[in-house]
Amino acid sequence: MKITVRLQINGAEARFEVDSTERLVDTLREKAGLTGTKVGCGIGECGACSVLLDGKVVSACLVLTAQVDGAKVATVEGLGKAGELSDLQGAFVREGAIQCGYCTPGMLMAAEAILARYRRPTTEQIRKGISGNLCRCTGYAKIVSAIRKTAGRRAIQRSGR
Amino acid sequence: MKSEGGPKKQDGKQRRKRRRAHVMVAFIKLTLLEAVTEFLWSDGPESLLIPGGSDILVGPRPFTDKHILIDISQVTELKKVTVGAGGVLSVGVGLTHQEIVDHPVIRRRARLLQLACGRVGSIQIRNRGTLGGNLGNASPAGDSIPALACLDARVVVAGRSRRREFDLLSFFTGPGETALQVDEVIESVQIPEREGRSVAFFKKAGQRRGMCCSKASVALLARRRSPKSLSDVRVALGAVAPTVLRIPEVEQVLEGRRLTPAVIREAAEACSRAANPIDDIRSTADYRRQVVGALLTEGLFEIADHMQLLEQRRRSAKRRGRRR
Numbered sequence: 001m002k003i004t005v006r007l008q009i010n011g012a013e014a015r016f017e018v019d020s021t022e023r024l025v026d027t028l029r030e031k032a033g034l035t036g037t038k039v040g041c042g043i044g045e046c047g048a049c050s051v052l053l054d055g056k057v058v059s060a061c062l063v064l065t066a067q068v069d070g071a072k073v074a075t076v077e078g079l080g081k082a083g084e085l086s087d088l089q090g091a092f093v094r095e096g097a098i099q100c101g102y103c104t105p106g107m108l109m110a111a112e113a114i115l116a117r118y119r120r121p122t123t124e125q126i127r128k129g130i131s132g133n134l135c136r137c138t139g140y141a142k143i144v145s146a147i148r149k150t151a152g153r154r155a156i157q158r159s160g161r
Numbered sequence: 162m163k164s165e166g167g168p169k170k171q172d173g174k175q176r177r178k179r180r181r182a183h184v185m186v187a188f189i190k191l192t193l194l195e196a197v198t199e200f201l202w203s204d205g206p207e208s209l210l211i212p213g214g215s216d217i218l219v220g221p222r223p224f225t226d227k228h229i230l231i232d233i234s235q236v237t238e239l240k241k242v243t244v245g246a247g248g249v250l251s252v253g254v255g256l257t258h259q260e261i262v263d264h265p266v267i268r269r270r271a272r273l274l275q276l277a278c279g280r281v282g283s284i285q286i287r288n289r290g291t292l293g294g295n296l297g298n299a300s301p302a303g304d305s306i307p308a309l310a311c312l313d314a315r316v317v318v319a320g321r322s323r324r325r326e327f328d329l330l331s332f333f334t335g336p337g338e339t340a341l342q343v344d345e346v347i348e349s350v351q352i353p354e355r356e357g358r359s360v361a362f363f364k365k366a367g368q369r370r371g372m373c374c375s376k377a378s379v380a381l382l383a384r385r386r387s388p389k390s391l392s393d394v395r396v397a398l399g400a401v402a403p404t405v406l407r408i409p410e411v412e413q414v415l416e417g418r419r420l421t422p423a424v425i426r427e428a429a430e431a432c433s434r435a436a437n438p439i440d441d442i443r444s445t446a447d448y449r450r451q452v453v454g455a456l457l458t459e460g461l462f463e464i465a466d467h468m469q470l471l472e473q474r475r476r477s478a479k480r481r482g483r484r485r
């Protein structure tokens with residue numbers, strides 16, 4: 001059964017005809033052409049498919065698109081502007097928090113969820129916040145420090161110094 | 162996934178994927194509880210309730226074209242949290258695990274439920290999966306169940322123009338099986354008010370801390386009777402029997418006794434003896450039996466430590482008071 005679904009993806013309205021059992025990650029990758037979001041395991045284990053759904057981080061491989069009609073979806077493509085990295089992405093690059101990069105889009109979205117929840121997250125809060133995202137390359141330490149530094153920068157920006 | 166579509170040799174997994182893509186499954190979103198029960202009444206047997214959907218895409222349930230998916234994620238009646246007569250806390254099962262973890266009223270009245278929901282899956286799963294899904298799946302490894310068992314929760318189910326209530330544990334009739342009838346939906350859990358100061362923990366063992374299904378879990382809830390001992394002790398185990406169990410043997414060992422290392426050891430041994438686990442894909446019976454004892458030990462030592470700290474603080478406050 002085909003269902004019409006409206007989504008706001010990275011701020012832009014879009015309409016899709018989807019199958020009732022279609023996964024959000026497939027809608028994003030195949031229909032919206034947003035292949036930044038990756039599929040690692042397809043069963044909710046790895047977090048590579050993490051996106052923000054109405055501001056909350058979810059595994060897009062475990063979401064039925066038909067269920068989320070009207071939702072706001074944020075993917076890695078929405079971070080930064082054309083040709084320009086976001087502050088968080090820049091910090092990932094500077095800290096060396098990327099190796100093969102397969103986990104990175106999901107990791108960035110999980111990180112944005114942490115930064116939205118806590119203004120100055122503790123290391124523990126960061127580690128907990130990315131604990132649903134597997135990275136087989138970096139060993140996580142650099143990812144944690146990239147997130148912490150971004151939090152610091154944003155805090156300074158907020159206070160207008 | 163497109164690239165996989167060609168006429169290749171298919172193994173079972175691929176075939177399932179293809180079926181998922183091509184079978185026509187009906188889908189309907191309902192927003193009123195009454196509409197859901199009416200719908201189930203007429204089309205029940207083929208319907209699949211989808212609250213968050215986080216399990217349906219993993220689970221061993223390949224869809225067939227007879228299935229009707231009923232999206233109940235927008236049923237607001239299932240998201241209510243209220244405190245009723247006699248202080249009974251009612252928690253709508255449509256709340257996600259994370260919504261439960263963040264809820265201030267639940268924090269005050271049923272901290273143990275938060276501890277357990279906070280250990281479900283990963284943050285990605287907790288943002289999507291619901292309490293109702295956890296109960297409806299009726300997995301012996303469902304993390305919310307031992308916690309609710311300790312809290313003496315009751316389950317309210319809504320059917321077409323009727324409601325039924327169950328003792329939590331009598332609601333589960335076997336692994337993956339509940340007392341729900343075709344036209345019924347789980348509506349809420351009712352948690353009675355507790356007097357006195359509670360202590361509680363929820364411990365689970367799994368593959369990895371960030372995201373896992375329990376190999377074994379232990380929930381404990383008790384009242385601090387004196388500075389050193391507990392009363393009204395409840396202990397429940399997950400994933401070590403066909404359904405979640407309360408363990409009176411362990412509760413009796415702990416009741417009113419001082420939490421000494423010897424008593425804790427005795428309780429852990431009773432706990433391992435009472436477990437009745439199996440070998441399965443996640444773990445072995447032997448490991449599970451040992452690890453429930455270890456989890457209980459860890460939790461009890463933490464509580465003993467915590468109580469000692471409180472007692473020290475109380476004493477030094479008293480001393481300071483006297484000096485003044």
Ligand code: FES
Pocket residue numbers: 038039040041042043044045046047048049050059060061062
């Ligand atoms: S692809 Fe979704 S969690 Fe791994």
Ligand code: FES
Pocket residue numbers: 097098099100101102103104134135136137138
């Ligand atoms: S950079 Fe390779 S998996 Fe994280």
